[in-house]
Amino acid sequence: MRGINFVTAGALMLMGGIVIYDALRLGIGWGTEGPQSGFFPFWLAAILVAISMMLLLQTLLQRSEKPFVTGERFVPVLKVLGPLAGFIVLTDPPGPWSGLGLYVAAGLYLGFYMRWVGRHDWRAVVALSLGIPVITFLIFETWFLVPMPKGPVETWFGY
Amino acid sequence: MGLENLLLGFQIALTPTNIFIALIGILLGTIIGVLPGLGGANGVAILLPLTFTMPPTSAIILLTSIYWGALFGGAITSILFNIPGEPWSVATTFDGYPLAKEGQSGQALTAAFTSSFVGAFFSIVLITLFAPLLAEVALRFGPPEFFAIQLLTFSSFVGLGGGNPLKSLATILIGFILSTVGLDIVTGQLRLTFGFTDLMKGFDFIVAVIGLFGVGEILLSVEEGLRFQGAKTIMNMRVVLDTWKILPRYYRTFIRGSIIGFWMGFKPGGATPASFMSYAFAKRFSRHPERFGKGEIEGIVAPETAAHAAGVAAILPMITLGIPGSPTAAVMLGGLIIWGLQPGPMLFIDKPDFVWGLIASMYTGNVIGVIVVLAFVPFFAAILRIPFAILTPLIIVICAIGSYAVHNSMIDIWYMLIFGVIGYIFKKLDYPLAPLVLALVLGDMSENALRQSLIMSQGSLAIFFMRPIAAVITALAIFFFLLPALTPWLRKVRGLATRVAAPTHD
Numbered sequence: 001m002r003g004i005n006f007v008t009a010g011a012l013m014l015m016g017g018i019v020i021y022d023a024l025r026l027g028i029g030w031g032t033e034g035p036q037s038g039f040f041p042f043w044l045a046a047i048l049v050a051i052s053m054m055l056l057l058q059t060l061l062q063r064s065e066k067p068f069v070t071g072e073r074f075v076p077v078l079k080v081l082g083p084l085a086g087f088i089v090l091t092d093p094p095g096p097w098s099g100l101g102l103y104v105a106a107g108l109y110l111g112f113y114m115r116w117v118g119r120h121d122w123r124a125v126v127a128l129s130l131g132i133p134v135i136t137f138l139i140f141e142t143w144f145l146v147p148m149p150k151g152p153v154e155t156w157f158g159y
Numbered sequence: 160m161g162l163e164n165l166l167l168g169f170q171i172a173l174t175p176t177n178i179f180i181a182l183i184g185i186l187l188g189t190i191i192g193v194l195p196g197l198g199g200a201n202g203v204a205i206l207l208p209l210t211f212t213m214p215p216t217s218a219i220i221l222l223t224s225i226y227w228g229a230l231f232g233g234a235i236t237s238i239l240f241n242i243p244g245e246p247w248s249v250a251t252t253f254d255g256y257p258l259a260k261e262g263q264s265g266q267a268l269t270a271a272f273t274s275s276f277v278g279a280f281f282s283i284v285l286i287t288l289f290a291p292l293l294a295e296v297a298l299r300f301g302p303p304e305f306f307a308i309q310l311l312t313f314s315s316f317v318g319l320g321g322g323n324p325l326k327s328l329a330t331i332l333i334g335f336i337l338s339t340v341g342l343d344i345v346t347g348q349l350r351l352t353f354g355f356t357d358l359m360k361g362f363d364f365i366v367a368v369i370g371l372f373g374v375g376e377i378l379l380s381v382e383e384g385l386r387f388q389g390a391k392t393i394m395n396m397r398v399v400l401d402t403w404k405i406l407p408r409y410y411r412t413f414i415r416g417s418i419i420g421f422w423m424g425f426k427p428g429g430a431t432p433a434s435f436m437s438y439a440f441a442k443r444f445s446r447h448p449e450r451f452g453k454g455e456i457e458g459i460v461a462p463e464t465a466a467h468a469a470g471v472a473a474i475l476p477m478i479t480l481g482i483p484g485s486p487t488a489a490v491m492l493g494g495l496i497i498w499g500l501q502p503g504p505m506l507f508i509d510k511p512d513f514v515w516g517l518i519a520s521m522y523t524g525n526v527i528g529v530i531v532v533l534a535f536v537p538f539f540a541a542i543l544r545i546p547f548a549i550l551t552p553l554i555i556v557i558c559a560i561g562s563y564a565v566h567n568s569m570i571d572i573w574y575m576l577i578f579g580v581i582g583y584i585f586k587k588l589d590y591p592l593a594p595l596v597l598a599l600v601l602g603d604m605s606e607n608a609l610r611q612s613l614i615m616s617q618g619s620l621a622i623f624f625m626r627p628i629a630a631v632i633t634a635l636a637i638f639f640f641l642l643p644a645l646t647p648w649l650r651k652v653r654g655l656a657t658r659v660a661a662p663t664h665d
Binding site: 001004005008012015018019022023026030031033034035036037038040041044045047048051052054055058068069073074076077079080081083084085087088091092094102106109110113114117118119120128132136140144145146147148149 | 208209212323325326328329332333335336339343345346348350351353374377378381382383384546547548549551552553555556557559560563564567569572573576579580583584585587588590606609610611613614618
């Protein structure tokens with residue numbers, strides 16, 4: 001717990017420093033139209049740096065043997081984060097490559113997670129990873145008209 | 160004058176379309192409230208993009224109905240599964256779960272929903288009475304007064320929020336800093352973008368809410384290895400009517416809970432302390448305090464009444480001052496801006512149909528709500544029996560859709576992931592998330608109020624102390640900010656005083 005508290009306070013201080021750097025570039029004083037662009041961010045960041053220093057001190061003084069998270073309890077967290085990142089990349093990877101679209105990626109993601117973590121029956125996996133994307137597609141694309149990233153499969157169906 | 164306006168509001172709220180919208184909202188909201196990782200704020204944020212094309216009054220009715228539903232849904236998980244869906248349902252688990260384990264879940268749920276309804280109704284009546292008055296006062300406010308009120312809003316997180324005041328301050332500052340990223344509309348300069356075009360749009364509060372509250376909550380619950388093992392529900396008309404026969408006995412608790420809830424609720428972060436306070440009072444004044452914690456109905460009535468009174472009261476400062484009293488109200492306030500409305504007292508003059516339609520819909524929404532939850536409890540409870548390996552990716556996909564829909568941009572889904580990790584770490588380290596979201600929503604408004612105040616005074620901060628209303632509010636805000644630092648000192652002074660005074664007693 002102490003370590004991660006320390007890192008967090010340090011990260012906040014770094015964030016404050018970066019903001020101050022940019023605020024100074026923008027000007028923190030009085031311009032022709034009142035306070036300059038950097039005025040508000042500068043003072044916010046200055047207080048943040050002061051507070052993160054106090055948080056660092058507080059962490060140094062505190063004794064806590066409790067770990068932030070044990071390895072065994074952290075595995076399920078990574079098992080959520082990993083496939084989630086995979087799902088986003090499959091939907092539409094950053095860069096010039098085109099992805100599979102959100103619905104296909106969602107189906108694959110759902111099926112993968114159900115099988116890998118939940119060890120569900122293959123029939124349930126296939127049924128839900130086909131059914132849920134179709135239902136969400138109908139709700140969002142046809143009912144609420146909210147467009148999601150689409151890929152070759154949707155194009156093939158004429159969307 | 161208030162009555163005609165309310166009638167006008169009912170004409171809007173009672174159209175078949177708006178009743179249907181309220182019903183859908185309540186159903187969705189209750190599901191959202193029941194599901195882990197999808198609280199009120201997050202649920203409203205995900206569905207906000209769906210309302211962009213709706214008329215504003217119908218849109219706000221949908222969002223507020225989701226909010227009522229989520230408030231009701233929190234009670235279901237607390238009582239049947241001993242899992243408080245929201246921090247203010249923690250106190251409900253004390254007596255709700257023991258009662259459910261005895262096989263009295265129907266009674267416990269009926270008591271909870273009825274109390275919620277009573278608390279909410281009390282607050283709605285007070286909002287109907289006070290909102291126009293408060294708006295009238297607020298019409299005379301200038302930028303210094305608004306900035307002072309915003310200071311007061313955030314100071315109450317630091318001074319009254321409990322927890323580590325430094326951490327509360329830090330999250331407030333992070334929220335404000337994130338809100339300054341992107342184009343500064345006053346000077347036309349790009350701030351904190353460091354040449355990245357993706358940062359030019361800034362950080363949207365909707366994405367932050369979905370990440371921090373949605374994904375963060377899911378990460379936390381898989382880490383804790385939550386398994387839902389619920390009590391069985393027996394719910395029928397007979398149980399409901401039998402419980403309603405007992406409830407009037409606790410009229411004192413209802414009244415006390417409502418007043419505590421309303422009083423705490425229109426200040427930010429008030430619902431949770433209100434529920435605990437109401438519980439504590441009920442226990443102290445009870446003739447059987449020893450029964451509390453073992454399945455006493457009054458122990459459900461007290462926190463539920465207060466939590467809902469507070470949840471509804473959070474709407475009052477949102478519509479009159481443009482300052483939300485809770486994260487969910489903050490998301491709705493963001494919605495108002497997106498629909499092209501200017502939150503604040505001018506709404507009562509410019510858009511009376513919107514304001515009164517909203518107020519009237521609070522009556523209809525809560526009536527529909529209590530009927531729907533009483534009728535469909537088994538259905539809502541069944542949702543929690545869906546295996547978590549299906550629920551987890553499903554909720555995450557819905558969160559991703561909600562994030563993408565805000566600006567139709569992939570980067571927002573990545574932001575959602577990053578905010579999710581931050582939310583998980585912050586929750587574990589006790590950095591409060593609500594102030595961050597509020598600061599992100601209010602950031603632009605606060606900065607404008609500060610700028611305009613400083614322009615009025617030629618750059619002198621004295622303006623916040625020279626105008627009488629602003630001075631009182633600023634002083635109060637400073638007091639709250641310093642309260643955590645003063646408390647040990649005050650205690651010492653008082654401690655010394657008692658020590659000095661002690662010998663005179665003997």
